[in-house]
Amino acid sequence: MTIRLVEMAAGKVNYAASATGFFCDVAMGYGRDMTMRWLGIGVLATLLLIAGCSDEFGNRLSGFDTDELTDEGAVELNGRALLQDQDNHSYIRVKLADLSISMLTNSDGEYQLPTELSEGEWKLEASYPYYHSASLNFETDEGRPTKPLSDMVLEPSVHFSVSTNKSTIALGESMTVTLTVSNPSTHEVTLSSTTTPMEAFALWKDGKVAYGGLYPGDTDIPMELELLPGDTRYIEFDWTLDDPSLPSGEYRLFAALTSNVTHPEYFDTSPELTDFNWSLYRKLESVTITVR
Incomplete structure (x- = not known):
């Protein structure tokens, strides 16, 4: 050629x-249009040992199907990361910076935060190839965001x-x-x-x-x-x-x-x-x- x-x-x-770093991601049952299985912070250490894989930045991944969510009040943990001028928003990486935990969006751009986040201020960072990253700051109280999570829109x-x-x-x-x-x-x-x-x-x-x-x-x-x-x-x-x-x-x-x-x-x-x-x-x- x-x-x-x-x-x-x-x-x-x-x-x-x-120099570059290569992510070590685990395919644990998620498909192309599936976000990551939520992680309970209270049992985070155990789950991470089960996942058994992290990249050099400490990101840990596992998968979840949005249709399987049964946690009462889980809607409070749901957010969206969207690619501007796109219909498909799958596989956007959403990182909870303070915990070095990554989540992946489904085709609608949906992701779900880990449950039972400690009270305080948190920051999300969304990234995808060929798009500028986007971020979102939010506060939690009793393990839930104090208000609905705003959409993060990534511009090309x-x-x-x-x-x-x-x-x-x-x-x-x-x-x-x-x-x-x-x-x-x-x-x-x-x-x-x-x-x-x-x-x-x-x-x-x-x-x-x-x-x-x-x-x-x-x-x-x-x-x-x-x-x-x-x-x-x-x-x-x-x-x-x-x-x-x-x-x-x-x-x-x-x-x-x-x-x-x-x-x-x-x-x-x-x-x-x-x-x-x-x-x-x-x-x-x-x-x-x-x-x-």
């Missing part, structure tokens, strides 16, 4: 050493659009894919990857990846892309269809720049983290192509 950076606007691409930091020079491709033929990357926000944005290339694309069919994947390359050279407010880049790459096993039919083609330094679990190829990565396909734009 040949990659060309067609246009460079203000800002720059940096190749430099950088990077927008991707993709186009191709033709809509049909056959085995042995090539196609030029153009990825447009823009910063719609009023803040400078940096995308960082531990390896190159950052550019990635995939074909999606019948609810799963059929070819490629939104993962960074395997060349051990860190890469960084800086985007100033209003900045736009155009990146072209040529793809030759060389897989005879790819069935004919229509596919949705996705392309993006990976950013596994700030959001490692969303760009990790580990099978247990597939749902994190596949949540991206429900939010990114695509173009339809036909394989003959």
Whole structure:
């Protein structure tokens, strides 16, 4: 695959050493549209030993199905984190900063706080790839928030659009894919990857990846892309269809720049983290192509 950076606007691409941390998340029965099982603070130590997995930042995860909630008054613990201009809000990470506990949202952006929080002030932080993080401060009394939790709305930091020079491709033929990357926000944005290339694309069919994947390359050279407010880049790459096993039919083609330094679990190829990565396909734009 040949990659060309067609246009460079203000800002720059940096190749430099950088460090990253990888989250260790446990799939404990949650599906793609399921939030995390609530943790009782009173038995937190025991539950964390059962979970048996934490990342270098101390985040602990376990899963829960919102349909299974039976705790009386649990509605007081429910909140929402939403992606601006999106219909699907799944897999937003909501972190209870003071306890280093993470929760994941379902497709409606819903999450639930741990029960029996001690009285005082707390802070929530919500994050998702290609969006600015959002936060919320709240107070608790008798283990419950003193008022309903406000929605946290994450504004887009990077927008991707993709186009191709033709809509049909056959085995042995090539196609030029153009990825447009823009910063719609009023803040400078940096995308960082531990390896190159950052550019990635995939074909999606019948609810799963059929070819490629939104993962960074395997060349051990860190890469960084800086985007100033209003900045736009155009990146072209040529793809030759060389897989005879790819069935004919229509596919949705996705392309993006990976950013596994700030959001490692969303760009990790580990099978247990597939749902994190596949949540991206429900939010990114695509173009339809036909394989003959």
